[in-house]
Amino acid sequence: MRYAVPAAALAAVLAVTASVGQGNDHVTDPRAAALVAQGRANLAAGELEKAVDAFEAALTIDPAATPIFLNLAEAARLNGLQGKAIRYYRLALEREPDNLAALSGEGAALVEKGAVEKARRNLAKLQSICGDRCAETAELAAAIAKGPQQRVLTAEAVMPDAVVTQQN
Template identity: 50%
Template sequence: MTVVSVPELRNKFSRAARLGPAFAALFLVFALSNSVGSLSKPPPDPRAMMMVQEGQLALSRGDTDGAIDAFEAALALDPGFDEAFVALADATRAQGLTGKSIDYYRRVLEGDPRHFGALAGEGQALAQKGALAKARRNLAVLQSLCGANCPETVGLRMAINAGPSASLAAEDAGAAPLSN
């Protein structure tokens, strides 16, 4: 049996007293970060949902400007409504603004990297721009998340197989320097 002297015990106690609050704070940070991460998003504003439906109806009629206005109004009502961002991205992609649509898709993916619609839409926009390798990465992620036959995966696969859009090819041909 070893005998511990009083100064040695006092030294161990003071070390524990100094480190105890730091360990308690560290434990609290980890406990709070885990509980905050598990919180779900609040349900979207019903008015924003109505505006998204109006926008989708306008988009189905071919009125992309009206659709974009409705989607932007939905985002004014509920700035965190992911489906409004995805719909806005789809509408801007329909206008040929693939770069802008990619920004909207990525905004959704920052908050939810597993959002099927944003992954598929971003992949389709990338395929339209000719970034097929990046589009294939999105396809691989989608296949691992929802399978090979989910609608988002099928749509992205078709967009990749179609390659860059015809309008993009025409723009590239027009941008070539003229010969003398």
């Protein structure tokens, strides 16, 4: 009788942990999957804003789908918004810390932003997970080898300051 209460508590803990392990198998809502497919098609066509709209709509339908964050990050990178892309990659990594695509994508966005040392940390993590044989490791290593992108200067950025002189 004195073991009944601890046994019941242990059974409850095991039941909860067993159900948590089953919870990682997320099934994407079909409506969200259709919007993601539409967004991917928009990305391929170069229609970045329409792609972002489709991905965001998919995220409202299925906020638990990690791949949608990866698609939003890719669209942000193509738009030149590396900071926003890094934020989306980190949201994906909060859900799945060993997501190879998120680690590689975040690393590439960090390189594009100029944070090469942080990108090397992502590369080291990728190498510890899958070694040098996976595509994500090779992609990030190539991005690091290429280095940060050169910033494009606009005419306004290189204009000298106006100096007003008084004529006598």
